[in-house]
Amino acid sequence: MIEETSMFGFPQHAPEPAAEPPAAKKGPSKLLIAGLLVLLALLPLVESRDFMCAACGKRRTEHQVWGHPVVATEAETRCSRWYASRFGSDEPHRWVAGSWTEVRALCGLRYFGTHHYDRTGGPVAEFTPQMQLLIYEWFPDPVETKSTFLSLAQWEAEGTPERNRQEEVASRLRIWGRTSQQPRNADAD
Numbered sequence: 540m541i542e543e544t545s546m547f548g549f550p551q552h553a554p555e556p557a558a559e560p561p562a563a564k565k566g567p568s569k570l571l572i573a574g575l576l577v578l579l580a581l582l583p584l585v586e587s588r589d590f591m592c593a594a595c596g597k598r599r600t601e602h603q604v605w606g607h608p609v610v611a612t613e614a615e616t617r618c619s620r621w622y623a624s625r626f627g628s629d630e631p632h633r634w635v636a637g638s639w640t641e642v643r644a645l646c647g648l649r650y651f652g653t654h655h656y657d658r659t660g661g662p663v664a665e666f667t668p669q670m671q672l673l674i675y676e677w678f679p680d681p682v683e684t685k686s687t688f689l690s691l692a693q694w695e696a697e698g699t700p701e702r703n704r705q706e707e708v709a710s711r712l713r714i715w716g717r718t719s720q721q722p723r724n725a726d727a728d
């Protein structure tokens with residue numbers, strides 16, 4: 540091979556040292572890192588828990604890793620949109636924990652779901668957004684209805700009059716929700 544030289548006789552490009560040895564070392568470590576990342580992405584590290592707003596029916600999902608909240612997503616429902624049109628969108632939410640949690644991998648793969656009856660919120664947690672909206676539309680005073688929902692956000696202590704009232708109201712609403720089909724305002728307005 541003929542080496543190029545400058546006008547002063549020095550080589551124009553100094554001969555570069557061979558770069559092969561470091562490259563040979565990088566191969567296995569990259570593979571190891573890639574393998575660890577894949578393993579990390581597949582481990583069941585993320586616990587996702589659903590919440591609902593007792594007032595407006597908006598949904599929220601909190602994702603935790605080793606018990607630390609990392610990200611939360613919120614989703615509007617028909618009820619929460621109706622609520623915002625009546626009460627405004629600046630109203631504070633009253634989040635109530637649902638009983639269902641899911642365990643997933645970081646890549647999104649779902650491993651299993653579990654019911655936690657002991658950690659759930661009050662009876663309002665059983666209501667779907669559709670049922671909440673139906674109740675809002677049926678009863679004449681939305682402010683009073685909202686107050687009723689908030690009174691069902693957390694269970695009172697067992698045996699107290701407040702607890703008995705919660706159970707009675709929740710039971711009536713459940714029965715009413717199962718039997719009613721059309722909101723009264725559909726033909727009243």
Ligand SMILES: [Zn+2]
Nearest residue numbers: 592594595632
């Ligand atoms: Zn809300």
